[in-house]
Amino acid sequence: MIRKIKFEDGRKKMAEGILSLCRVLSCEGQVMVNGAYSFAASEVAGKLEGTDLFFNQGIRLAAAAIGEINQAAGCGTGESARLAAQLLAYCERKSASGISPVLLARELKAAATAVEEFVGEKAIPLPDINPDLIEGITKDQRTAQMIVEGSEAGELVVKESMSGETRLEIIKGMRLDGGLTVGAEGTVGDALVLIVKTPIISFSGIYPLLQKIGQQNLFILADGIEGEALTLLSANVKQNRIHVRAMKAPGIGRRKEDLFEDAAVYTDTMVFDGIYPCQMEEISPAMLGRVKAVTAAGSYTIMKGNADNSRINRRIDGIKERIGDPKTNYYDKQMLRGRIAGLMGCAPVIYAGGYTTVQAKEEKRRIESAVAYYQTVKKFGVLKKDDLINYQAGSEAEKYLTESMKKCFQNEEISAYLMILTIQKICGMIVMWLTTGAVMVSTGYDREDLELIKSGVDVERLRS
Template sequence: MPVIIKNRENGLGQILVGMETLANALKITFGPRGRHVMIEKSGDPVKFTRIGAEVADGFRLSGTFQNLGVSLLRGVAESTYRNAGDGSVMSTVMAMKLFKECIRLVQSGHSIVDLGKGLLNGAEKVNESLTAFSKPVKTINQMESLLVTSSGGDSWIVEPILSLHKKLGDKGSVTFGYTDGIENKIIFRKGLSFDETYLSPYFDDPNSESSELDDPFILVCADKITDMEEVLSLTEKISETDRPLLVIAEDINDDALSLFLLNKKSGVLNTICVKAPGFGDKRVDLLEDIAAFTGSKVFGRSLGSPFEKIGPDKLGGAQKVRVERSRTIIMDGKGTKSRLKKRLGELRKRLSEETDDYEKQTMKTRIAKLMAGVATIKIGGYTETEKSLKRSQISHAYSTLLSGMEGGYVPGGGLALMMAASALEKSRPGNNYEPAYKALATSLCAPLVLLAENSNANGDYIKEKVTDGSFKSGFNALTGKLESVASWPVIDPLKTVLVAVDTAVSFAVNLLSSEVFIAEKPYVLAEDEAPLLGLKGHKGMRGIAGMEHDHK
């Protein structure tokens, strides 16, 4: 494929245009006074959202290098959302401000290498400051504040999320769906989840965020599946039952995997293969948890249970299995109560004898997962658009709550970032890092300024008042007022803020150090190719980004 090559002077300007275009679409969603973005994609219903990662997903421009800029900034939003569950707009705002400050410094003669090192060093100090400001989430009021802040003041989400958290704790799994009516419903059931997913992307449904199997057989295997003949024998037996199959295995070789995929595509046997959790001996131990829950046996030659001895009567089962792109959830496993009780007893006994703190925590987590279960929140509404919007809001808020429970919270509304910026400016590195420190400190103030501007306030004025008041008050965008931190109801998960800062700095450092930009050259149909495709009189591929061309 031919490529287009541009140097910094010729390419960076177009890349910045693309980044600015996406950033402007993201900025308007920020904070409780932010507005929605309406998204239309071919074949999908119109969607309204204020979640930055959803806005960035699928955002495209026609210009090749402008679109390269969009892709770069989209990566910032998606990475932050994937790793923290929130903070996508916060990170993109800081990333853009930081990169612009660094470009200004480079143009005034500062070293790119020194700036990069200074930013990475400064980010470490910012993380230390933010961690020092943090407090653990302990009370219901703190949980409510996290939820209301993350949802932009939509208090309707508080009651359903707190009720399911009370039932499940922070180790249970939550899925989201829709009702046929206008009321929301929460369904609790026995369940077990683990953080592994498809062994091949071809098992995934590209038109859905997850794949489900109803009443499947479950094969739990500690080894790599390598023998195609054994796979064929098993699938023939199961296909006669008209039930689907979930395979949990360390790995599957190409031939055996192809057979599973062929059976799925042809409709012979609906199968999903997922990777087994854990490594080495720990994998077998974790698989024993799954086996106890599903009523299966852990197979493997290393365990003295070879694959050829497997029949449907030896497999486990569940009422439903849901495989998402980051986890697998088994609902209503068919293991007996006595076996599950025995397994929990074994784990509790090992916990009482364990001396290593890390192993103790791991064991507690496993016990909690076996006991917690799964909840499904079904969202109601008057229209499909309303249901989609409410589902995005509640799943987003739940992720925020889990992040807060995991790592604690810091003052929200950009206040913690302002405090960290002030501490960074006072640190005085006394070397070539000082310009980078100042650039980073400036970017940390950008979220507060934007929050105020989206609330029809003067961002620079609010920033000045917060700084002059020694950070004893913060800007509450819901009320539009400066309020005392002593009773500050606006809080953010520490994890979200740390991930946002690190992602923004990583973006700026990598782009700053790039001197040459290479992109694929768009393919343009030749004049004699158009008739072959039934495009009579077609000049290029009009309406398709980067493919327009007027043949003379």
């Protein structure tokens, strides 16, 4: 009897924690956290935690589920919080009436699976997406139009702007952040490309290659141009003896290595390191890459090459697999999309503006959410609310789930991916609260009991 009292008390406090976070996130608008407006579940959850461990566990459980939905789909925080609150109330009523939590969890899982399959079957693709569909996230029609235009041009990337206004730039070619180390700003056509992942220090090492290419344009992307090489290359360029432009590759660590490999694939060459595949003195013009033009514009340099080759397609496919990996976080996905944009030779960038740093960050987060929502709609389509209204539910749990979703989702057209993800995460959270959560806050269960619970066996009924 003592163990049962602890079990009920702990589960009840976890439910209070889940409900407290859902109430806050269900409100319209954003929540102020540390003087800044936020709608991130994790940030809000940190301010709601108290001294009770079970209560805090409930908050963290809800924050993890709702945060994953918002991160993957770009929105859905309010909808998922309202759905979680309604399902939690339903399960509490059923549990109070004497239904086993394990049996209730099994019914909810079956209902979730059935509704997921229905949403997947009824989803319809949208070849042309209206900006009005994402205007509710951006709060601005002009920004919504930018997102549509940028996404149609290629893999859209969002960055913070140094100015107060939000703008869209579509760059043709592979963009490299950073200015030239050697050479003047401007555009040169039909250039050879040398990529070296180590610093170039000795001029004698690169001199044989300069002799072989003669008066052809050469663009060098290296880990650095230093010492004797920097001095003599700059002097010869100024005297117009050679036509060389060189820059230091941006980034550090793994990101810099990825940039070298991407640039080599884009220009159809290889990455040299002074030893492999040959010494610097042995490099021939046939081993170099080639681009149609190189444009240096102060803070960035653009290589315009041929983006239609099999090496580029294979590399893009590999990057897309990493984007689709559930372990890849949102920040890394943004970086990977930027790499795809560079390899495709078309880099649409939205610069999120704001008159303060806080405003710029809020605008950037809002645009990123809208872009994520646009991408899910483009890939998975939408579900019309009329289809959800006409859904014929089987079990009582299935009926309550669909009725709750009708109340939580207000738009007439809803992202199918958002709905499926919300069902998976929220129903999974409630199931965890009903089963695994109960084990965490109870006492007296041995290893065999845990295995039985995971298999769906009602241990309490077996012992009674």
